[in-house]
Every structure is written in C-alpha cells, then in structure tokens.
Amino acid sequence: MRYLPGQPHQLPGNRQQLSDYQAQHFCLEVAAGVATVTLNRPERKNPLTFDSYAELRDLFRAMAYADDIKAVVVTGAGDNFCSGGDVHDIIGPLTKLDMPGLLAFTRMTGDLVKAMRACPQPIVAAIDGICAGAGALLALASDLRYGTARSKTAFLFTRVGLAGCDMGACALLPRVIGQGRAAELLYSGRALGGEEAERWGFLNRLCAPETLQADAQGFALELAQGPNFAHGVTKKMLQQEWNMGVDEAIEAEAQAQAQAICMATNDFHRAYHAFVAKQKPVFEGD
Template identity: 65%
Template structure:
C-alpha cells in the first residue's frame, strides 16, 4: 500500500503538497469505527513509514463530529459474544492502531469538532498536535460501558499530556472534558472556531511539510523513545540523533541560506 495514492474503503483520503488528510466518514452516526475501519487505519498509518512524500497528516471527521468511538451495533454487540482469544485479538488490533500513529514519522494533527469520545478520544490523544472547536466534547468513557480506562494506551499517554491526577479523573469518571478544560490542561494545543478548524489545521500541516521533514521524523522518534529513558541515556540518544541530522542536506541548506540572508528551502533530505 502506498498511502499517497491509496483509495481507502472506510475513510476519506486526500493528498496535496506533502499534506495528507484522513477524514472519518460516517457522519450519520458521528463517525464511529468498525472492525474493518480499525484495521484499515492501522495498515494505512503503518505504510506511512515507507512514504516520505507524505510529510504531515491531518486527522479529522466529517459532518461536524470527530468520532463517536466503536460502533455499538457493529463492534460493541459482537464483542459481548466473543471468547477471550477473540477479544484479545481485537484489543491488540486497536492498540496497534495507536502504535502505528505514534511510529509513523509524519506529525499527525487532530482537528476535532463536536463528539470525540471513546476510541475517538484515543485517536486525538495519539496524535502529535491537537486543535479543537470550542464546542468539542471529549470523553474517555470506557468505564461508563463497564470497561477499564486502560484502553489503547490511555493510562500511559494521557497522563503524560494532562498529568496523572487529571487523567485519573477522566478515566475513573468517564466524564466529558470541555474544550476549554482541554486547552487549559494542555490536551488541546489551540481552540479554533469550527468554520476555521480545517483551514488552521492545513496551515499547521503546511508549515510542518515545509520544514526539515527528516529532522521532524527524528524529533517524533525521540519524543517516543525518551519516555522511559534516564536523563543521561536521553542526552546521549539526542547527541547521536542530532549528529545524524547534521549530515543532512537540509542542515547545509539552512547554513547557506543564513549566510546569504535568505529563508531556507528544505527538501527533507
């Protein structure tokens, strides 16, 4: 699969000028996920590792909502009939989607409007940058359906974004987090009016795509890898990573542009 040219079955995809947009597209149900869409999204983000022409990703939803989580009839109902091996196969697959988002080198920008709950909240959480409309409602509502809050990496990733106490509140209560709370807590990077949300996400993505994309991929890799490093190990890892980036043409381009008093034009190599 080449994401740049792939035509997906279970979501919309557009690509231009280095920026790809993934749009969840079941607006009549507020864009829920199914077994099939989980799997296709997982495979799609995995393939981005091998697609350097894609430099940034926008993840959004159609029809004024982001994602209402797992489809009640197409996922939740069948799960109640499965045995343990089947359930574990499903939960590992959903976790693999988060891994794929985190491990693709392209920064992922979630542009969120309206409902963003359950697995939808996880998709926003797994993204690198998050912007939301002022009416966005986000809930990690797993305990409201009799499940633990530890879903798809939530107990590892969410506390790193908003802190242990606030993450505990959302995961134990399953309550909705308002957009204002989310911005104040650091979950949202910015709140943007709904009519301007995709336009602003496009500006952010274009800025990333115009940057040193090889180096941006290294930054994302190190942000992931340094979660469980000691400070000495992290400093050494960054020394090695930066030395690699210093061998790129983009580094030389930036130097030549500085000497010439020009703006550097990066090419990602």
C-alpha cells in the same frame, strides 16, 4: 522515483506513493505533502468499525515508506470527530466473542495507536464535536490537537463497564495532561469541554468551528514544508525518551540516534547556506 546511488532510503521497493491510495473505510486526500484522513460516517458521528480500525492501522504503518506524505491531519466529517467504536458493528459483536477473539480485537486497536506513534510524520488531529472512546484515543495518539470550544472529549470506557486502560490511555494521557487529571478522566469517563481541554494542555489550540480545518491544515502544511527527516527524528525521540533519565536522554540526542544524524543531512546544510544568504531555507527532507 529515480534511485540515487548512495541514498539507501531511496532503495527500490523501500519507498512508495500514497496519493493514489483508495481508502475503503474512510476518506484520504494527499495535497502538498499533507495527508488528510477523514472519518466519514457523519450520520453516526463517525464511529469506527472492525474494518476501519484495521485499514487505519495499515495506512499508518505504510506512512513510514511514503515519499509524498510529510504531515498528516486526522479529522471527522460533519460537526464531530469520532464517537468511538460503533455500537452495532463493534460493541454488540464483542459481547459474543470468546477470550481469544476479544484479545485479538484489543491488540488490533492498540496496534493502530502503535502505528500512529511509530509513523515518522507529525499528526495533527482536528477535533470538533464528539471525540469519545476510541475516538479520544485517536486524538491522543496524534502529535498535536486542534479543537473547538464545543468539542467534547471523553474517555468513557468506565461508562460501559470497562477499564480506563484502553489503547494506551494510561500511558499517553498522563504525559499530556498530568497524572491527576488523567486519573480523573479515566475513572469518571466525563466529557472534557474544549476550553477546559485547552487549559489542561490536551488541545494545543482552540479554534472557531468555521476555521478549524483551515487552521489544522495550515499548521500541517508548515510542518510539511519543514525539515521532514528531522521532524521524524524529533517524533522518535519524543517517544523513546519517555523511558529514559535526563542524562541518558541527552546522550541519546547527542549520538547518532538523533542530532548527529541530522547534522549530516542536506537540509542542515541548506539551512546554513540560507542563513548566510539571509534567505528562508527550502527543505527537501534529505
């Protein structure tokens, strides 16, 4: 990338390309500005391991500096999304760890959710089949969720003797589906079917299994072709305004934290000139 004076977001060393990144513990493909992260252990319903947790965390942290990624799709290979932590590779070893080791693990898993929420690109989860435990948190940490009628989402921590407050579930889930419904799922650990998940607002869209990936990719491509800088600001404010009152949020959006910055971007001017010319704007993310 050529550095352009006066554009500090393009300072050398501050930007990178992830299209050539070779993932070790999942699949990563980048095309037309959309990064597709595929959990790729279909024979085990795509469970997570210590290594895949850590690599996913590091990948989403790197997204903040990726010039070639404008939107992300997270999905699973085969007919399932993710069955959670691998029973043999994670659950078994956890029973042998001391308290400092257990705390290091729970902080690492939480850091993955933090990285997903902090990366500026919108994340679309494409959910089919099993979406359980930590897999349900990957879906929840995404910005939007496309699913199928046969999908089964379960925050099943209580089923294995754990609290439902894992990886930010008690903060995120009530904001998506409401406090009462979140409490039911987190206490019971029961599975939420696809049609019910759409009615409850957990799924943004219900798709046919055979079109799920195309539907999710199509929407991610629309996002990638939009005003990417503004999308990043929207995501940041959606996160920050959880802890604000309405008046404070309106002021924050008016100030340089949000809308005033976007009004200074080239994309804002492109949109105006395209409107005057009765054309569709072509956004470039600056």
